[in-house]
Amino acid sequence: MEVVIVPDAKAGGELIAAAIGRLLSHKPGALLGVATGSSPLPIYEALTAKVRAGEVDASRARICQLDEYVGLPAGHPESYRSVVLREVVEPLGLTEASFMGPDGSAEDIQAACEAYDRALGEAGGVDLQLLGIGTDGHIGFNEPCSSLASRTRIKTLTEQTRVDNARFFDNDIDQVPHHVITQGIGTILEARHLVLLATGEGKAEAVAQTVEGPVAALVPASALQLHPHATVVVDEAAASKLKLADYFRATYAAKPAWQGL
Numbered sequence: 616m617e618v619v620i621v622p623d624a625k626a627g628g629e630l631i632a633a634a635i636g637r638l639l640s641h642k643p644g645a646l647l648g649v650a651t652g653s654s655p656l657p658i659y660e661a662l663t664a665k666v667r668a669g670e671v672d673a674s675r676a677r678i679c680q681l682d683e684y685v686g687l688p689a690g691h692p693e694s695y696r697s698v699v700l701r702e703v704v705e706p707l708g709l710t711e712a713s714f715m716g717p718d719g720s721a722e723d724i725q726a727a728c729e730a731y732d733r734a735l736g737e738a739g740g741v742d743l744q745l746l747g748i749g750t751d752g753h754i755g756f757n758e759p760c761s762s763l764a765s766r767t768r769i770k771t772l773t774e775q776t777r778v779d780n781a782r783f784f785d786n787d788i789d790q791v792p793h794h795v796i797t798q799g800i801g802t803i804l805e806a807r808h809l810v811l812l813a814t815g816e817g818k819a820e821a822v823a824q825t826v827e828g829p830v831a832a833l834v835p836a837s838a839l840q841l842h843p844h845a846t847v848v849v850d851e852a853a854a855s856k857l858k859l860a861d862y863f864r865a866t867y868a869a870k871p872a873w874q875g876l
């Protein structure tokens with residue numbers, strides 16, 4: 616696992632957008648897995664700026680979703696489908712045709728989960744999966760004690776995650792769904808490159824456990840330790856509980872820039 620400590624969220628967004636740009640330059644039709652939440656927004660802003668400046672050609676990129684709420688009506692502005700279309704697909708100048716996600720309003724949720732897992736494989740697998748992290752260490756919506764081998768499936772949100780996400784629902788926790796579809800941890804681990812961005816002090820404990828703690832279902836993000844190409848990008852605040860922070864800084868500083876992430 617590579618840990619990169621950046622001064623702030625904007626720098627993290629720039630760094631990761633540059634890595635996506637490099638990926639698209641050698642694989643224009645790459646499948647990019649995107650995450651929702653506030654953390655990845657600087658990545659999408661930086662990538663959109665690069666596309667608009669003509670530095671990155673994302674015209675053949677394909678985008679796929681990490682997770683989705685169950686039961687929100689189609690077109691609900693906070694469904695992750697709507698969020699990804701608004702924050703990623705449209706700004707990059709792509710259309711819904713290049714986008715795939717699980718169907719959170721399906722009658723048969725189990726079948727929808729299996730279909731999505733299959734579709735990811737049939738699409739050739741995810742080339743680069745962006746991840747945020749929940750304050751409880753979740754990735755996607757894999758809450759603590761999710762199986763580290765799990766596939767795309769329905770999960771029940773913890774109270775903490777519903778409280779954290781109420782800000783997207785008029786600060787009214789009653790509007791936050793209890794159930795979600797999420798790529799499983801086993802599914803996520805199949806992506807060729809995992810890139811997790813965490814910023815702010817509120818993520819420091821989860822980051823420390825993810826990077827320096829044991830691999831444990833209690834901290835789902837710790838499964839990144841099992842992946843051969845996982846990159847964790849953190850700002851100084853999110854890095855504040857890392858015992859090996861100086862080592863990570865020195866290692867990255869000594870790395871030739873051409874290697875990228």
Ligand SMILES: N[C@@H]1[C@@H](O)[C@H](O)[C@@H](COP(=O)(O)O)O[C@@H]1O
Nearest residue numbers: 650652653654747748749755756
């Ligand atoms: N399902 C999403 C996760 O993918 C995201 O990582 C997390 C953290 O969001 P934020 O970056 O806003 O803290 O929120 C939700 O739970």
